[in-house]
Amino acid sequence: MIRVGVIGASFARDAYLPALAHIPGAEAVALASNRIDSARKAAEPHGIPFVTDDWAEMIATQNLDLVCIATPTDTHLPMTLAALDAGAHVLCEKPTAMNADEARQMLDRAKAKGRLHMIDHEMRFNPNRSRVAEMIAHGDLGQIRHANIANISATWGDPASRPKGDWWSDASRGGGRLGANGSHQVDMLRWWLGEPTSVVGQALTFVPDRIDKKTGEAWTATADDLSYFTLEMASGALAQVFMSGVAANTIGNDTQVFGSKGTITLSNSDERLYFAKAGQGFEEITVADPKADLPGLNKGIWNVSVLSALQELTAAIAGKRELERGATFVDGLRNQMVLDAVIASTSSRRWEDLDMNAAV
Template identity: 65%
Template structure:
């Protein structure tokens, strides 16, 4: 299977180490906006071809799979071009700049019969899979409410980021809502089902910044804090709070409360705790067997990519839909929620997700 990658940074961190542990796969080419980055990554991982023009890569190679890890503003055009070139596609999150782009991506992939995946790799993390299983099997009873807090400090210092940092620019699709909130929305939907209504906001708390290299003043326009409440179709409520500008990083904490039990999970130790009503919490974590593979970088994100890519390539090889993982259908439905968070903040009201929009997905 011939694979091409667009975007060198995450490729070196996660995709390429993981693909070394996927059978019968050859990474043929890699493209990056900076040719030196593409060449350096290609050299490190034995990739034969490096480009600073992703369109040239697609034109010159017959690729079975294209993996896209680039700024959000480029996702739709790269995905559509890759699909039209004959490839199946793995696209990073957030899916796109808006639901309209996400819908075009899904429609084209379905028209062409391509396998499609959004890289919500935590669907392949054994601990989070255990949560999905416990909820589905009724261990927690009726889910009543869920809390997720993701508190970081990496954007707190106005001098911590470069002027060209796309993650801080709304025009490029940056911001914590897309970077982290997309993962949280995907997990909530996976565990609890679909969203009925959304209330929230995405804020830029520290807009006045200085380039970390030159000290030049610049404006951050993407959200560095996002918070939202999801009213689920089941009746449950999910509250999510995300910050990158706290003085102290507190990590990611998840709490799920049902009529018969409670779950807690912290990324500090990655231990899953469960208690039946009236009983104490007990550890029910599951280790990821891929964590011990050679060359895989630390962290659940990098480790989970191994299983995600194994499932994706198996689906392509066997000419079948994904058995698990987030498809472009999930990508569109997640994007509808992210768009609604922004609209809610702008209009200061609850946003009901339209049945027609979900039906189209």
């Protein structure tokens, strides 16, 4: 039996714990959260015996095979190192860390301890996005020339939309759209198109002056609520990503990939995948996820795809093999290098070159 401990109650409740219930041979035996009430509420429906508000105690005492980390970004490094030192394999949420230096420490420790390591970029296990990867690899689109991704929402636009103390709005804790959504986009583009060689962009705070809806207290947000960047890929392709949480209306996430032989479009709003050969009309080629209707799984591609990610990770642990799919800490480090370069570009207002070989 693979003994699993989870740190962080929110995503555990929504995704990790429902997914683990569908994996024979793996069992959630411990859960830690800063708020003990939240931990108990998440653990109770799954009969988890050990619940605590002290993650270090959980790691030190519970003899865990796998630790899943779903907490604010500034906690990823110490939690990951502690779990690895205790002999556990690690699944860590995105963004990987506060910066590339921390991400490298996580990777180096995992290698030194001989433990499996995965970043929860669960979209690598989504059937539609997997089909895009396959079509690009098989040459169905020809030479990829450019890709556009837009993620537009109104969720952060109202100054009262975020409570005071919200870590997602705090740059010192690793919050912001760039890490929350941009890390997923970077991972997907690297998966589809290969490594980037240079990036230019900005991470900006459009609505810094905020007010707590419950208390009326004014506070200042420091994390980016709008970010954009352009990646120049080693293949010669250009990839543009624009993410805003401060629009007046939510449009959602739209992805377009343009090649010399065809074009692909995919929208998160309806999860329909379309392909058009050069000079022809678009035809739907959507791939349904057979796991979407499993009992107990919450709706949404993120929650469903986590099951496939955990199935691969736990199978690798049980089989004492390397991961065959998914983003590892190597991917996490390279991803973080891109995010760091976007931050640098915000200040320099110019292209920042990337050396992905430095992550090996």
